[in-house]
Amino acid sequence: MELQITSLDGKSKGSVSLADDVFGLEVREDILHRMVRYQQLKAMAGTHQVKHRSDGARTGKKYVKQKGSGGARHGDRKAPQFRGGGRAFGPETRSHAIDLPKKVRVLALKHALSAKAKAGELIVLDSVAQKDPKTSALRITFGKLDWMNALIIDGATVDQNFALAARNIPHIDVLPVQGINVVDILRRRKLVLTKAALEALEARFA
Template structure:
């Protein structure tokens, strides 16, 4: 698959990038995408939620009323969950939400996500660029030139670039990552994926296995 390479002003450079069909033009596996996104979101959960149960509540242990003859249900402890101030019944406990997903499945999911974006013509290839210093204004100008100012965008660099990263950090609608940080969730969460030329080799090396 060939895609025109543009510069940071949105103008075509006259060159084309050859995107690997093994990564950007496969038959998408929607279930693999679902599982990888589910794992990513599960891994974000801290799992530190906790509610006090009746054994952890401070209170009297005396029997609060006689067993029979009251006409109401028997009750043996003020710490029971049926009373105000009592322990919570079947409350949340700390737990680990993460689960295992093998590497082959994760690679398939990322290839599927990139192929879905390619089918939607939501992938743009931009020549490598840098800023002299971190400036959010310069980064916004790049997004405007690419027609992505009001869209959620994912910019993928070949290698870490501090000036570009810091220039984008204040923008909620745009995220800058390196090719090694690419995930199915981030691809699917963006309206448009911007690939710098320097990132293509790393993406294809990591995913075309």
């Protein structure tokens, strides 16, 4: 697959050939769904917790005699049926993460890249280097390029001036190539890869 390389000023910088085994796959939504669910469950804090019967601060003394009260036979007031007692079967702190084989995770990333390429929403950029960290100037540039909702992936390190200028622009995410993931790719309309990011991805999947 051939794709034009562009620059931030909209000029053509040649073309690049994309690997069909990474950017030309027939997209499988079931694999993408499995990966999105894996990422979202892994990101959940899982810190929800209630006080159970053993966690209460009330006394443990038996508050009514076993026989002769005319009511039910109870122990202490920390039982779940009493006001202020512990909650029965409430949530506890736990991990929500599920397992997903590494091969499936790698394949899901390839399918996400292929989905963007197939939809015509993949852009290869020459470089994101900026002289000054000016948000207003970069917002005008993105407006001319029609990048109102985009994920921009740079090489191993993101140009600092570009990262500073882009961080306050709504619906624009900037990541190094190590941080590329399926959820961020799918949640943004366009995927912009620099030449450095493209080379790193091809080396990663080689």
